[in-house]
Amino acid sequence: MRQLRLGMVGGGEGAFIGAVHRIAARIDGRFSLLAGALSSDPARARSSADALGLARSYGSFEEMARAEAAHPEGIEAVAIVTPNHMHYPIARAFLENGIHVICDKPLTATLAQAEELAEVAAASEALFVLTHTYAGYPMIREARRLVREGAIGKVRLVHAEYVQDWLAKAGTSRQAEWRADPARSGAGGAIADIGSHAAHLVRYVSHLPIESVSAELSTFVPGRLVDDNAQVLMRLGNARGMLWATQVASGYENDIRLRVIGDAGSLEWRHADPNRLRFGGLGAPETILTRGGAGFQGAARVPAGHPEGYLEAFASIYSDAADAILAGKMPKHLPGIQDGVDGMRFIEACIGSSRANGVWTQV
Ligand SMILES: NC(=O)c1ccc[n+]([C@@H]2O[C@H](COP(=O)([O-])OP(=O)(O)OC[C@H]3O[C@@H](n4cnc5c(N)ncnc54)[C@H](O)[C@@H]3O)[C@@H](O)[C@H]2O)c1
Structure with a gap:
């Protein structure tokens, strides 16, 4: 090619x-x-x-x-x-x-x-491609497919966490510096930097839009001009959700978790163990889905049982971008400009809600 x-x-x-x-x-x-x-x-x-x-x-x-x-x-x-x-x-x-x-x-x-x-x-x-890295993980795409095909029934609850500690103290690195400057990062701190990824995962896997939020954004490090911890309640149609994005959780390097719970079962994924997806059926023992399991339809580069990780997920976004460019058309599973607009709507709604003491705010 x-x-x-x-x-x-x-x-x-x-x-x-x-x-x-x-x-x-x-x-x-x-x-x-x-x-x-x-x-x-x-x-x-x-x-x-x-x-x-x-x-x-x-x-x-x-x-x-x-x-x-x-x-x-x-x-x-x-x-x-x-x-x-x-x-x-x-x-x-x-x-x-x-x-x-x-x-x-x-x-x-x-x-x-x-x-x-x-x-x-x-x-x-x-074309416009937005690199929401976590949408490149095979088991995230598998979770998205399973929800779409009704494996967990009708979605009731969505819970996303993106938890880091690298900004637990005032940072002096160039990366820490611009992220704490609203002129360069935008008005959001953790809510924009990593909350945007978590919110995208919520929408990507649940197939539900985040319609309104009640948020509390906090700043733990004295003098910091943006939030470093965000706790958000979400309404997604009839489903309900919670999102926690923090950069001050001492002892957590980069922990991402997603739970999607329907009326017939649930799915859970952790970034620390990205090749496994927990599936729980109501009244059935929990099972762990892997790339080698029967029915797996996602993309994979190496044989099942050989771990794939961050770089491969990122590479999938690039390869999908190459396919899209050659075809002249964005596929639905590749994050694009509308995902970016939705992300910015989410960030600004959270900031607005938090300033109004957590009042429910339309996204
Ligand atoms: N997808 C992910 O998982 C992920 C992870 C980290 C960062 N990011 C995003 O990537 C972006 C960069 O973050 P980073 O941590 O690498 O920042 P960084 O500070 O390490 O790097 C930024 C680079 O941009 C350059 N730059 C700034 N203004 C420029 C200009 N006008 N013209 C040309 N170059 C310019 C700087 O010189 C520097 O080389 C941010 O938007 C961040 O949110 C995404």
Whole structure:
């Protein structure tokens, strides 16, 4: 299959998620990284591009979007891995030049930007993919299928947790610094940074929209300008849900759990044990579903019993993006612009609810 020409904005030396995107894009060999504006600092952008052996390096994303669109062998897609406030202008520049966008979450810094970007995406020939990593896990996709096919009956309860401790103290790393600055992270802290992933998992697996929320966002670290702990009650049609996103849970590195409970059974998934999915039928003994089990229909790269993890899940998002670009159409299971708008609606509804002392707020 033909490799797609990829560019990257952000992800220079010392950055976190850009390197993960590069590995994910390489795993299935569907992309070739050719060009980048890898840093906000032009000198660092150049040295980072040299270190990676990129064919073309730019000092700014504006210059890159224009030059690549005009280049006979220009990039077909761009990965955006900058802090949140830059997603909107960068995505807009590439979409307007007809270049497909693979952007990290949350979609933008504000809901207003997200809605504008959705209009730009709708007017563009180019596709928009949002890297909600956890939607790439085989057992998450299996859970989504099982719920859709009625394996647990009608969904009653959804419970999602995304629990970390890396911001339990005031952080000095560049990643901690911009995440605590509302001008760069947006108004949300933990609710945006990891709550957006948890809310996406809720919607993705339950197939239910989050209609309204009652939220309490807290800030435990003195002087921090954004929330670092979010507790949210959710109404999803007749179903009810709870979401807890925290970055101050000392002793928890990165614990993600999802429970979806229907009137006939339940499913439970944990990021720490991602190749197993607990299924409990009402009145039946619990069972553990794996990639090797009868009926498994999800994607897998290695034989059952051999663990797959974070990088493979990320790679599935990239490979699905490659399929979508070649087909010219987004498949339903691949997170896109509407998932990003829904995520921003959720974040802003939680912030609004919390400011109003937990009043139920429409999403
Ligand atoms: N999908 C996931 O699981 C996941 C995990 C971590 C981070 N993220 C998201 O990825 C994004 C980046 O997070 P990070 O932790 O890697 O941040 P980071 O601070 O490590 O890296 C950000 C990079 O963007 C560059 N940058 C900033 N402004 C730029 C500009 N105008 N032009 C070019 N480059 C610019 C910086 O120089 C840096 O290289 C955030 O939106 C974050 O929410 C997603």
